[in-house]
C-alpha cells in the first residue's frame with residue numbers, strides 16, 4: 001500500500017458519522033450509484049456491502065489500488081475508475097452521485113467546482129440526485145478536534161498515528177493541521193505536520209453555483225461533529 005493510501009486510511013478510514021446519510025440516499029436508488037473522490041473506498045465499499053452497484057472515481061491510482069484490493073478480498077463488485085472528476089467521461093448515468101468528505105472544497109476553487117458539478121450533472125439519470133458533503137467555515141472550531149484522540153493504524157509492523165492539532169478558518173476557507181507520526185518496526189519515530197486546506201464554501205453558495213449546471217436544491221442533511229471530525233452539511237441537488 002502506498003504512503004498516500006496508508007495516511008488516507010489512518011485519517012479517513014475510521015470516520016463513520018456520515019455513513020447513515022449515504023445509506024439513506026442510496027438505499028432507495030434503483031441502479032448504479034457513483035462516488036466521486038472515493039479514496040480507498042470507505043463509503044463506496046460500505047454501500048456495496050448493502051447491495052448497491054457502486055462506481056467509484058478517484059484521481060489517485062494508489063488509492064484505487066487499495067480500494068480494488070479491499071473489494072476483491074470481500075468479493076464486492078465495485079467499478080473503480082481513475083479520472084479527474086472535473087473532466088469525467090463515463091459512458092453511463094446514475095440515479096445518485098455522491099461526493100463525501102468535502103471533495104468539492106478540494107478542487108482548486110470555484111472554477112474546478114463548477115466543472116465538477118457540470119460533469120456530475122452530465123452523468124445524472126432522469127430524476128437523479130447529486131449529494132455533496134461540505135464543511136462550512138463557520139463550523140470549523142478547535143474544540144472538538146483539539147480534544148480528539150489520534151487516529152491509529154498498524155500495518156506490517158509499522159504504527160501510524162495522526163492527531164488533529166489545529167483547525168480554523170483561514171482566507172475564508174478551513175485549514176486542518178495534523179501531527180502525523182509513524183513508528184517503524186525497530187522503534188524509530190518519524191513525524192511531520194500535515195496541512196489540508198478546504199476552499200471557502202457554504203451550502204447557500206453551493207446551491208447557487210449548482211444552478212449553472214442545471215441542478216436545483218433538493219434538501220440538506222446535517223452530519224454532527226464526532227470523534228475529532230468537524231460537522232458537515234450534505235447538500236442535495238436534483239437534475240432537470
Ligand SMILES: C[S@@+](CC[C@H](N)C(=O)[O-])C[C@H]1O[C@@H](n2cnc3c(N)ncnc32)[C@H](O)[C@@H]1O
Pocket residue numbers: 012013036037038039040041042043057058059060063083084085086099100101102103106107
Ligand atoms: C477527503 S477524501 C474522501 C475519500 C472518500 N470519499 C471518503 O469519504 O472516505 C477526497 C478524495 O478525493 C480525491 N480527489 C481530489 N481531487 C480529485 C479530483 N479532481 N478528481 C478525482 N478525485 C479527486 C482524493 O484523491 C481523495 O481520495
